[in-house]
Amino acid sequence: MKLYLILARNLFSLFDGTGIMTRNMRKPSTPVFGWVATTLMKAGNAKVAVSAVQELRVSQTDCVCEVGSGNGLALLEVVKQTSQAVYAVEISGIFRSQLRALNLGQNVSILDRDASNLKSEIDDNSIDKLLGVNLVYFLTPLNVYLDEFFRIMKPGGMGIFACKFDKIQNFDETVAPNKSEADVVQALLQSGFKATSEFIDLGDINSRYTAIKFYKPFF
Numbered sequence: 001m002k003l004y005l006i007l008a009r010n011l012f013s014l015f016d017g018t019g020i021m022t023r024n025m026r027k028p029s030t031p032v033f034g035w036v037a038t039t040l041m042k043a044g045n046a047k048v049a050v051s052a053v054q055e056l057r058v059s060q061t062d063c064v065c066e067v068g069s070g071n072g073l074a075l076l077e078v079v080k081q082t083s084q085a086v087y088a089v090e091i092s093g094i095f096r097s098q099l100r101a102l103n104l105g106q107n108v109s110i111l112d113r114d115a116s117n118l119k120s121e122i123d124d125n126s127i128d129k130l131l132g133v134n135l136v137y138f139l140t141p142l143n144v145y146l147d148e149f150f151r152i153m154k155p156g157g158m159g160i161f162a163c164k165f166d167k168i169q170n171f172d173e174t175v176a177p178n179k180s181e182a183d184v185v186q187a188l189l190q191s192g193f194k195a196t197s198e199f200i201d202l203g204d205i206n207s208r209y210t211a212i213k214f215y216k217p218f219f
């Protein structure tokens with residue numbers, strides 16, 4: 001294993017559960033902890049991001065919104081599947097710069113918005129597929145975000161939250177309150193979605209995740 005990755009993992013273990021580490025896992029923003037967070041995301045989330053896009057079954061005619069795209073691991077897969085509009089909603093300026101550098105294409109819009117309010121950019125009933133990888137833990141209050149996702153998704157549209165709940169149980173509750181699969185599914189149902197969840201094991205310790213799949217009903 002590379003030395004810098006060992007260092008990042010050790011620093012994370014030392015500070016796991018602190019407010020500053022959790023805030024940087026939500027949105028990398030300070031030099032040392034931000035570096036730890038971005039390093040761990042890049043090294044640990046690639047397989048899950050690719051698998052989550054496969055689970056989403058994006059077609060050439062799908063409009064897609066990814067919330068919390070980070071360094072673009074999932075987005076790189078999404079743009080291979082569709083030529084329609086793709087929105088990457090990302091509150092981190094560092095990540096938005098990295099996403100722009102990927103030159104993903106004319107159909108990709110990188111939005112510097114909090115996902116709780118996308119009214120000025122994304123129309124009602126316009127998104128076929130919505131994705132959030134390692135995101136839902138941080139959305140608070142969760143129902144406000146889910147209502148916004150319900151607004152932008154088309155009837156019949158599908159979303160996936162890819163979650164590693166086992167890895168985030170020590171996170172600071174005030175920053176990451178959504179630590180339970182059952183609670184997230186319940187919140188989705190309350191917002192009007194249909195929801196199911198599935199545990200997916202891609203073979204190594206960083207690549208086991210829960211895919212919470214949700215659907216906006218036609219009626």
Ligand SMILES: C[S@@+](CC[C@H](N)C(=O)[O-])C[C@H]1O[C@@H](n2cnc3c(N)ncnc32)[C@H](O)[C@@H]1O
Pocket residue numbers: 025026027028041042045049067068069070071073089090091092095113114115116132133134135138139
């Ligand atoms: C834990 S990181 C995951 C990044 C990437 N999806 C991955 O799995 O590597 C969470 C990401 O969501 C973004 N984010 C967090 N809260 C957000 C919000 N309310 N609206 C938009 N983006 C948000 C952060 O900036 C960060 O890029």
